[in-house]
Amino acid sequence: MAGGINLQTNWSTKASNSISGKQFLQLFPAMAAISFFLIGPLTFILIYSFLTPGTYGGVEWQFSTESYLQFLFERDLITDELIFENAYLLVFLRSLVLALIATISCLLIGFPTAFFIATRSEHNRNMWVLLITVPYWVNLLIRTVSMLFILRDEGPINAALIGTGIISEPIHMAYTNFAIGMGLIYSYLPFMVLPVYASLERFDFRLMKAAYDLYAGRWSILLRVILPVVKPGLIAGSLLVFIPCLGAFIAPDILGGGKKLMIGNLIAMQFQASRNWPFGSAAAMILLTIVLIALTVAARQPRPGKEVA
């Protein structure tokens, strides 16, 4: 994920073509780690996605593109015909939409939060950053379950609303897309706040004064000066929220009650209950492709300092 941010800055750095033996030795540990932890597993998944599922899980070593076809089509059992089936596509679409909504919500909540922290005194800033990370000391599962307790019909929100007489029947929030969205926002908000804060902390607030002096109102200062200057932080934060949201597994499982599947659940299901490893691998590869597209779009953003009117 961090690589996605580096794409921003390293895209155009010149790579030297020849690597000396000494440089190779220096690079070796990192390359070995990457091979072992990233390229190795990815290759397995890529290969598995083109194999045939074994009856009790695992794979048969027989080439097949069935898993990818299965993503969009259903094979008629009698005629062996391919019929278009959008069930899995809908799961992906739901994941995309929920991840997008979560990312935008995190931007809307995270930017003012980061701005608030960045404008505190140096001492207080560190305290606020620490407070932002406090929820991370608690296990993600526990946090997600507590979100369920807050949102459920008998939870504090409904209890308060009924108690004050605003509503008479509880609002059903648990096990809805709304609940999943809340869970995603809650889980990944700090990933937005921290990078945005990092850019805002380096932001020269005298620029606001200069813009104010040059007849800019509040919104113009925000839209034309602050946001463009801290854009790298906004992009980094958005990627850090969007990518894990897209593959989220726990939030939809617990807050969606297993009824509202997201890609993460679909993949998990294939490796567990459904015992269809190739299809799970294919779904993972498709997810990876989407992520790579998102990263490429982000990296293609004109770098600040290179825009010419």
Added chain:
Amino acid sequence: MSQPPSVQRTAICIDKVCKVYGPPDSGVVALHEVDLTIYDNEFFTLLGPSGCGKTTLLHLIAGFEDVTAGTIRLFGKDIVSLPPNKRPINTVFQHYALFPHMSVLENVAFGLKMKSVAADTAQARAQEMLELVQLQQFSHRMPNELSGGQQQRVAVARALAPHPKVLLLDEPLSALDLKLRQSMRDELKRIQKTTGITFIFVTHDQEEALTLSDRIAVIESGEIQQVAVPKELYEAPRNRFVAKFIGDVNLIDIEIDDMTDNGLVRVRTKSGDLIEAVPNGSGHKCGPGHVAIRPERLNVTRKGGDGILTGRVRELIYLGTDTQIIVETEGSYELTVRVQNAHQSHVDVSPGDIVHLRPDAGTVQLLAD
């Protein structure tokens, strides 16, 4: 330019302005009842040591801070309640504060864009401003691709582009190195003459103030000490602070003796020498006081007598163009004399010699405190 002609229009009128940080009755007083009139087309300088309140005054004019009491009028209109983006006043900031994500041209056009000037008009006007600061060929560069001096010129162009009625410059040259500072000084003076816009320039550098300004206000401890044209400020400082802050000076404790026929005041130094001083116009009575004499206004002579100071040479310091002579007097105060080396004969003294010093007529200034 000596005194500003009375027909000149008032650009900014500062009337009994106070600025207190913190609670009004117990806070830190930054400015105390400042009265100041700045004329249209004037290059006006606020000069003072750091922390004297000059930047606070500039911020009050720009609108970044609110006055605690008093009014500021711009061409007769009270502007204290207007925010900075509603005041037709622009600022050149000490650290340029150029927008890093905009090209030079976009930076300069920013103010016009915010004033909803049509894009092509803004573009043309921005180009015109860049020509004024001689950066037209850099219009598509980004600020970080420019040198410090160039960035400063972009900042000037950006502040001038929206046609402000008054341009404020907050120590704009302090971040530049010496050579660049001198050329930017000439540049600023030229731009001010070309545009005819009133410049209010803040600096702690007295040389900068003397060379650039039409008039200078010397500020200290939140109060205006003297407002005058550079020549008057140097030659007729009103009080000890101004005398010491502008250039080198000999401050001598004296007793005021009495008036002479020609309007001068006869004063007696501690060593008993009698000299004539120019009164400062704020009234004086017999008793202790101070006079100021610039080192270059003292001439070494061989003869003693009336109107002449006497002492023993302690040290000669060679300064290139000048030689500085430190003279100890019987009144146990020191005098510094500066003699141009072109007049070699005058420096024909050596340590230990008894010398007599004659001040040029009308250059001994009686101070107000």
